[in-house]
Amino acid sequence: MERFMKDPSPTEFTVRVISCDAKVIGSLVGGCRVIIRHRVTQEVLAEGFHRGGSGETGSIMKQPRQRGATVFATEGAAAYTACLYLTEPTPVEIIAEGPLAYPQALQRASTTTWLIPGKNALGEGFILQLHGFIVEIMTPASVEVFGAGAPVHLEASVRLL
Amino acid sequence: MNVSAALYHNDKPLDEILLRYAGRTNVFDGHFRMPPVQKDYEVLRVVVSASQVETPNFGSHQTTFKLVP
Numbered sequence: 001m002e003r004f005m006k007d008p009s010p011t012e013f014t015v016r017v018i019s020c021d022a023k024v025i026g027s028l029v030g031g032c033r034v035i036i037r038h039r040v041t042q043e044v045l046a047e048g049f050h051r052g053g054s055g056e057t058g059s060i061m062k063q064p065r066q067r068g069a070t071v072f073a074t075e076g077a078a079a080y081t082a083c084l085y086l087t088e089p090t091p092v093e094i095i096a097e098g099p100l101a102y103p104q105a106l107q108r109a110s111t112t113t114w115l116i117p118g119k120n121a122l123g124e125g126f127i128l129q130l131h132g133f134i135v136e137i138m139t140p141a142s143v144e145v146f147g148a149g150a151p152v153h154l155e156a157s158v159r160l161l
Numbered sequence: 162m163n164v165s166a167a168l169y170h171n172d173k174p175l176d177e178i179l180l181r182y183a184g185r186t187n188v189f190d191g192h193f194r195m196p197p198v199q200k201d202y203e204v205l206r207v208v209v210s211a212s213q214v215e216t217p218n219f220g221s222h223q224t225t226f227k228l229v230p
Contacts, residue, residue: 020216020217020218021213021216021218104220104221104222104223105220105222131216131217131218131219132218132219132220133211133213133218133219133220134220135164135209135210135211135220135221135222136222137207137209137222137223137224138188140207140224140226141224141226142224142225142226143226144226144227145202145226145227145228145229146195146226146227146228146229147195147228147229147230148195148196148197148198148228148229148230149194149195149196149197150194150195151192151193151194151195152192152193152194152195152226153190153192154166154178154180154190154191154192154193154207154209155183155188155189155190156164156166156180156188156189156190156209156222157187157188157189158162158164158187158189158209158211158220159187160218
């Protein structure tokens with residue numbers, strides 16, 4: 001216990017943000033902002049961007065999941081990894097917000113946990129799930145002008161985050 | 162999944178339609194008939210909503226456009 005009080009220990013951990021019923025929220029949709037906040041003091045301990053690919057379709061969407069199996073932490077899959085230098089067990093809140101490229105679809109999720117000095121949480125890491133669709137009206141554009149009584153064609157794309 | 166669109170004028174709902182799959186990945190479409198215009202022009206707002214209650218996932222987007230006589 002004395003070590004906790006004197007020598008800051010590097011403590012690495014990974015955060016992954018996933019879409020409900022879909023894959024990892026990657027750079028294609030702008031990624032996510034991740035904030036690590038001390039749960040008591042509210043001090044921001046780390047923040048950054050969750051970027052990378054959307055993960056492997058097979059392991060996420062098709063294969064049955066077994067306890068302990070790697071689902072999201074595949075090569076190139078989006079993640080945010082931080083290293084904090086901790087002197088004692090630290091209560092934190094992990095907050096994720098995205099997808100950053102689509103303000104109308106922006107969602108936020110958070111979880112709380114303890115971080116223990118020197119105990120890394122890499123690999124799958126802490127997983128946060130965002131719910132929602134990216135809805136984007138393609139036509140009409142907001143600058144268009146239409147005549148009264150005319151039919152207006154409306155087109156929208158809808159996809160998971 | 163249900164995708165619908167509502168048309169508003171000054172926050173008053175004018176019409177609501179269901180959008181159908183447009184034959185292209187992730188794209189849905191439909192048609193509104195525009196109402197008559199009383200002034201030089203009117204601004205209309207269209208709100209598209211998508212919902213899938215089973216998962217559950219929801220989303221929405223809106224835009225405005227100008228209508229002339």
